[in-house]
Structures are given as C-alpha cells and as structure tokens.
Amino acid sequence: MKICVIGQGYIGLPTAMLFAKNGCDVVGVDVNDEVVNNLNDGKIHIEEKGMNEILKEIINNNYKASLTPEQADVFIITVPTPAKMEDLSCDLSYVHAACLSIIPVLEKRNTVIVESTIAPMSMDNFIKPIFEEANFKIGEDLFLAHCPERVLPGKIIYELINNDRIVGGITPKCTQKAVEVYKIFVKGEIAKTEAKTAEMSKCMENTFRDVNIALANELTKICQKINVNALDVIELANKHPRVNIHSPGPGVGGHCLAIDPYFIYALAPEQAKIIKLARDTNNSMPEFVVDNLKNIIKNENIKENNIKENNIKIAILGIAYKGNTDDIRESPALKIIKLLENDGYDLSIYDPHIENENIKNSYCLKDNLEEAIENANIALILSDHNEFKNLDYDLMENLMENPVIFDTKNIVKNDPNNKVKIINFGNLSR
Numbered sequence: 001m002k003i004c005v006i007g008q009g010y011i012g013l014p015t016a017m018l019f020a021k022n023g024c025d026v027v028g029v030d031v032n033d034e035v036v037n038n039l040n041d042g043k044i045h046i047e048e049k050g051m052n053e054i055l056k057e058i059i060n061n062n063y064k065a066s067l068t069p070e071q072a073d074v075f076i077i078t079v080p081t082p083a084k085m086e087d088l089s090c091d092l093s094y095v096h097a098a099c100l101s102i103i104p105v106l107e108k109r110n111t112v113i114v115e116s117t118i119a120p121m122s123m124d125n126f127i128k129p130i131f132e133e134a135n136f137k138i139g140e141d142l143f144l145a146h147c148p149e150r151v152l153p154g155k156i157i158y159e160l161i162n163n164d165r166i167v168g169g170i171t172p173k174c175t176q177k178a179v180e181v182y183k184i185f186v187k188g189e190i191a192k193t194e195a196k197t198a199e200m201s202k203c204m205e206n207t208f209r210d211v212n213i214a215l216a217n218e219l220t221k222i223c224q225k226i227n228v229n230a231l232d233v234i235e236l237a238n239k240h241p242r243v244n245i246h247s248p249g250p251g252v253g254g255h256c257l258a259i260d261p262y263f264i265y266a267l268a269p270e271q272a273k274i275i276k277l278a279r280d281t282n283n284s285m286p287e288f289v290v291d292n293l294k295n296i297i298k299n300e301n302i303k304e305n306n307i308k309e310n311n312i313k314i315a316i317l318g319i320a321y322k323g324n325t326d327d328i329r330e331s332p333a334l335k336i337i338k339l340l341e342n343d344g345y346d347l348s349i350y351d352p353h354i355e356n357e358n359i360k361n362s363y364c365l366k367d368n369l370e371e372a373i374e375n376a377n378i379a380l381i382l383s384d385h386n387e388f389k390n391l392d393y394d395l396m397e398n399l400m401e402n403p404v405i406f407d408t409k410n411i412v413k414n415d416p417n418n419k420v421k422i423i424n425f426g427n428l429s430r
C-alpha cells in the first residue's frame with residue numbers, strides 16, 4: 001500500500017514512519033523545505049523517543065520526504081488546526097490547503113483520512129464539499145474519514161501503536177476503508193463511528209483534561225487563600241476510589257488542551273459555560289505564578305526595599321509545556337517570562353531539551369544549569385523535566401545568591417538538610 005502523509009510534524013512524521021516500518025511505501029509531505037531536507041538527510045526536527053532509530057531503518061528504503069504530494073492509495077492529513085484569533089473557532093485553512101494540494105494526484109478508489117483535530121461537523125460541512133467540487137462521490141469513488149489522534153508527546157511511538165483509535169467515516173464504507181489502513185500497525189481497539197461523533201469525541205477528550213486541570217488550579221488558588229496545603233488535599237482526596245483530582249500547574253500548554261476546547265465553545269457559547277470558565281482559569285495561572293513569585297521574593301527577604309527588579313535574578317528552569325519534550329507551543333512559561341520581563345526582572349533561562357537554535361537565541365537560553373542558577377535570587381521551575389527532579393542542593397546553595405526554589409510543577413523533594421528552601425503549590429501561603 002502506498003501512503004502519502006501531509007504534514008511531517010509531531011503527529012504526521014511518526015505516523016508516516018510507522019506505516020513505512022510496517023511495509024508500506026510512504027511519502028511524507030511538508031511545506032517546510034528545511035523539514036523535508038533534514039528528513040531526507042536522516043535528521044529529525046522534533047524530540048521524540050525511538051524516532052531516530054526508525055528513520056535510519058526506513059530512509060532510502062520505503063520512506064522519503066517531499067514538498068509535494070504524489071499518487072497513492074491513501075492520503076493522511078496531519079496539518080495544524082489552530083484556533084482563529086477573532087472567534088476562537090477551528091481554523092481549517094491548513095486543512096483546506098492540504099486537501100487542495102492532493103486533488104491533482106487523487107484517483108478514484110483512494111482513501112483520504114483527516115487526523116488533524118477539527119471542530120464537530122468540519123468533515124460534513126467543510127472537507128467533504130472540497131472533494132465533491134473536484135467531482136468525487138464520497139463513499140462511492142472516494143472514501144473520506146476522520147481519525148483523531150490522542151498520543152502523549154514523549155510516548156508518541158508507543159501510543160500510536162497501542163492506543164485505541166476512533167474512526168469516523170462520512171459513510172460506513174468510508175469508515176471501513178480507513179479501519180483497514182490503521183489495522184496495518186495499530187494494536188489497540190479501532191472503534192467505528194460517524195465523522196461528527198469522532199470529531200466531538202476528540203474535542204471532548206481534551207476538554208475533559210482541561211476542565212479537570214482547571215479544577216485543580218482553582219483548588220490551589222482557594223487553598224492559598226485559606227492556608228491549606230493543596231497538594232495534601234489532592235493526595236488525600238484521591239484515596240477515594242472514584243476521585244482523581246488532577247495536578248495543578250503554571251497553566252495549560254500545547255497544541256491540544258489549550259486550543260481544542262475553544263472549538264466546542266465557538267460552536268455553542270451559550271451552552272459551553274464550564275468549558276470557557278476552565279479555559280479562563282487555566283489562562284489565569286501565569287499571573288497567579290508571577291504574583292506568588294513576587295510574594296515569595298518579598299517574604300524571603302530577597303528584595304530589600306531599595307533593590308530594583310532588574311537587580312533580582314530569576315533562574316527559569318524549563319520552558320517546554322510538557323516534561324522531557326522540546327515542545328513550547330502555547331507554553332505558559334512563555335507568558336510568565338513575558339510578564340517578568342515587563343516587570344524588569346533579570347531572567348536567566350535554561351531548558352535542557354531545547355535544541356532549536358532559533359528558540360535558544362530568542363530566549364537567550366543558558367547552556368547548563370550552573371550558568372542559569374549562578375547568583376540567582378530564586379529558581380522558578382516551569383517544566384517537569386527529569387533533569388530538575390533531583391537537583392543538586394549543594395550546588396544550588398553554593399551558586400545561588402538565595403537558595404530558594406519555587407516549584408510550580410511539584411516535582412522536587414524537600415532538601416533534608418534545609419540548605420535550599422522549596423516552595424510549591426502546597427505551601428504557598430506560609
């Protein structure tokens with residue numbers, strides 16, 4: 001089977017690789033020539049476990065990257081779907097461009113699958129008409145389906161193979177055709193449904209996570225006000241067999257949780273009240289972090305009355321929204337950095353997972369932890385990278401001006417020797 005995957009990012013590239021690894025002839029298409037050139041040179045532009053090894057196996061064999069689509073049996077679209085600035089609805093312009101790009105090479109009996117996360121009814125009202133205008137009869141001579149992706153960055157290869165999938169076709173025959181494609185490497189259950197149900201299921205999965213994180217964040221704010229340890233509350237409440245309060249944090253990032261709930265909200269704003277409130281709560285967390293950071297600076301006597309903000313050095317540890325990845329899309333760390341810069345603080349930023357030179361330069365990232373924490377008045381943890389879980393407290397005591405850590409991801413343990421003071425969402429008000 002020949003498969004053309006449109007978009008070679010976090011979803012499209014590993015998907016293309018797994019089809020190639022399982023014997024398909026695969027063309028990975030991307031509009032970014034740097035991405036295409038790098039892939040054809042055997043270089044991967046995203047950090048994800050296991051991908052380098054697979055690329056080595058398939059490149060110059062049955063996988064190649066290309067700027068343009070080619071004739072194939074199956075086309076899989078994995079391009080971005082951001083929220084529109086004006087009304088937060090799903091921006092289908094990339095999907096539209098991707099659909100138009102395959103029409104010149106599309107043939108009767110082909111299957112087209114949209115994996116990009118799209119708002120409910122997008123397949124019926126927007127994507128199907130694009131192919132009908134090109135004279136295809138959906139369900140008869142072209143098979144069109146939505147198969148949303150639900151992988152966890154950092155575990156993408158494992159989850160692509162093992163997660164259950166939802167396949168929603170425009171017609172039952174479209175669904176069946178798409179199911180046959182995924183059977184090539186998916187070991188999880190492949191559930192069949194119609195397109196609009198698949199679309200809504202995906203949007204609701206991310207909304208569920210966003211709303212539950214918002215609840216944990218709201219709990220943190222309440223506990224700070226009434227002086228209760230939020231982390232203890234979560235641990236104890238979760239001993240109830242049917243309760244699972246999520247972890248609070250500095251906000252919600254990434255291309256999914258921070259965006260997809262808006263697709264539902266934009267369709268039914270009067271009904272989607274909890275969904276919008278959860279988004280607002282999670283969006284408010286960077287300010288909450290900055291306000292508390294300022295309190296800590298004051299309470300720990302880091303800022304004497306006559307010291308200006310630009311004399312206070314804050315070591316920011318991590319800018320990726322997700323631990324052990326290099327993904328900074330919608331990362332709350334970026335908003336926190338902006339707020340602190342606006343207030344004139346001296347920032348020293350370190351993220352061991354970021355290798356992209358453009359990102360390194362725009363945030364003046366330090367090369368190592370030592371450089372970042374040297375003479376710092378406080379360290380602010382914003383990513384749950386493994387590198388930050390067992391920090392060397394002797395080193396921090398020696399290098400930092402004030403050995404204080406504000407850990408918004410609740411990953412570091414208390415220093416048994418009390419050389420470094422640890423503040424997290426559990427002891428904010430003390």
Ligand SMILES: NC(=O)c1ccc[n+]([C@@H]2O[C@H](COP(=O)([O-])OP(=O)(O)OC[C@H]3O[C@@H](n4cnc5c(N)ncnc54)[C@H](O)[C@@H]3O)[C@@H](O)[C@H]2O)c1
Nearest residue numbers: 007008009010011030031032078079081097098116117149
């Ligand atoms: N990243 C995730 O964890 C995740 C999980 C589930 C679903 N999704 C969804 O999958 C979709 C893709 O997300 P991603 O994270 O892979 O995005 P990404 O930005 O990593 O990759 C998208 C790629 O598509 C390319 N592209 C854009 N327009 C194109 C076109 N017309 N033709 C060819 N290539 C084009 C871009 O250059 C980019 O390399 C989105 O809808 C996203 O919401 C992502």
